[in-house]
Amino acid sequence: MKSILKKIVPKSAKRFYRSKQTQLSIIKDYVYDYRKFNRESASFKLKNKEMMQAYIIKEYHAVEKGLALLEPRPGFGAERISALADVVEEYLNNYGMDSVTSITAFTLREYLNFDAPYQKIPEYLSRKLEKLLKRCDESAQIKTGGTKIIPRTEITETLNFDYAGFFKSRHSVRDFSEEPVATQLILNAIDTARYTPSVCNRQAWKVYVIEHSNLELKKRLLNVQNGNRGFGEHISSLIVITGKLSSFFAYERNQVFIDGGMFAMSIVLALHAEGLGVCCLNTSYAVKQYEAFKASMEMDSDCVPIMFLAVGNLKDDFKVAISERKPLADIVEVR
Numbered sequence: 001m002k003s004i005l006k007k008i009v010p011k012s013a014k015r016f017y018r019s020k021q022t023q024l025s026i027i028k029d030y031v032y033d034y035r036k037f038n039r040e041s042a043s044f045k046l047k048n049k050e051m052m053q054a055y056i057i058k059e060y061h062a063v064e065k066g067l068a069l070l071e072p073r074p075g076f077g078a079e080r081i082s083a084l085a086d087v088v089e090e091y092l093n094n095y096g097m098d099s100v101t102s103i104t105a106f107t108l109r110e111y112l113n114f115d116a117p118y119q120k121i122p123e124y125l126s127r128k129l130e131k132l133l134k135r136c137d138e139s140a141q142i143k144t145g146g147t148k149i150i151p152r153t154e155i156t157e158t159l160n161f162d163y164a165g166f167f168k169s170r171h172s173v174r175d176f177s178e179e180p181v182a183t184q185l186i187l188n189a190i191d192t193a194r195y196t197p198s199v200c201n202r203q204a205w206k207v208y209v210i211e212h213s214n215l216e217l218k219k220r221l222l223n224v225q226n227g228n229r230g231f232g233e234h235i236s237s238l239i240v241i242t243g244k245l246s247s248f249f250a251y252e253r254n255q256v257f258i259d260g261g262m263f264a265m266s267i268v269l270a271l272h273a274e275g276l277g278v279c280c281l282n283t284s285y286a287v288k289q290y291e292a293f294k295a296s297m298e299m300d301s302d303c304v305p306i307m308f309l310a311v312g313n314l315k316d317d318f319k320v321a322i323s324e325r326k327p328l329a330d331i332v333e334v335r
């Protein structure tokens with residue numbers, strides 16, 4: 001019956017049916033993502049510690065940025081800073097002092113100090129901030145919030161290397177040696193990648209490192225990933241890069257992927273600098289695959305996958321795809 005139908009249904013009808021099917025699956029995937037964003041992002045209420053941290057970081061960073069301008073405006077941002085102080089107060093009540101409150105304290109202290117010659121901060125706010133700062137430990141020696149001056153030489157002294165050569169010597173490696181990768185090298189690379197820029201410095205990422213010896217989890221994850229055929233079994237360690245929706249607000253629905261992608265690139269380059277072979281592996285899942293991935297990963301509920309990194313040691317000689325690049329003129333328009 002099926003084969004008869006196949007023969008008599010015209011090609012155009014088949015094409016129409018297939019395109020409707022695709023449309024339906026796109027809608028299903030978007031609805032799934034929409035529900036997850038609604039549930040897990042900080043759009044509606046600061047429901048937990050991570051959401052409060054995201055808000056506090058976003059807001060103290062706005063103050064840092066204001067102070068870092070060539071000519072900061074005395075008394076700037078009073079209303080926002082007052083709201084920030086209220087949230088920090090609540091955060092201290094719920095969770096106590098930590099690095100986030102310490103950074104905020106440094107920033108607010110600099111905000112108050114900056115204002116001293118101008119006296120533009122409204123009276124109610126300076127009282128509120130002084131009261132809040134009394135609750136924070138301001139004794140830390142190393143300043144972690146506010147602004148600092150950087151001499152140009154601090155940058156130029158680091159530039160004496162062949163950065164173009166470094167970029168161009170990286171290739172996606174799918175032909176690894178069998179020698180296991182030391183996890184410490186991966187941790188070193190992630191440690192360096194922490195310096196990746198992120199929106200309002202929110203650093204909304206979490207990385208899961210699956211070691212060489214965890215064959216079971218590696219296999220389960222690679223089984224639902226559609227780009228490792230022929231080399232998956234030779235991957236030493238698998239890095240799962242995720243982004244945390246709890247750090248984002250309603251107008252930032254795509255930001256998790258932008259920040260996550262940048263963070264991933266930093267890890268790739270840092271692993272390359274460690275002399276390891278790396279291949280990005282996509283996590284472009286439709287809902288069904290995503291559910292299978294999620295069941296194996298057991299990641300935090302607010303995490304969304306950005307990509308895997310397959311990591312292995314380099315052989316003395318190995319083959320890579322040439323992956324030729326488009327000419328510069330095709331991708332740049334100078335105006």
Ligand SMILES: Cc1cc2nc3c(=O)[nH]c(=O)nc-3n(C[C@H](O)[C@H](O)[C@H](O)COP(=O)(O)O)c2cc1C
Binds near residue numbers: 170171
């Ligand atoms: C987000 C992302 C996902 C990728 N997914 C896969 C994948 O699933 N399997 C694979 O073999 N390569 C994958 N790649 C590697 C690309 O094919 C590769 O980066 C591209 O061809 C450029 O080659 P190069 O990395 O050697 O410069 C991925 C790359 C990126 C950035």
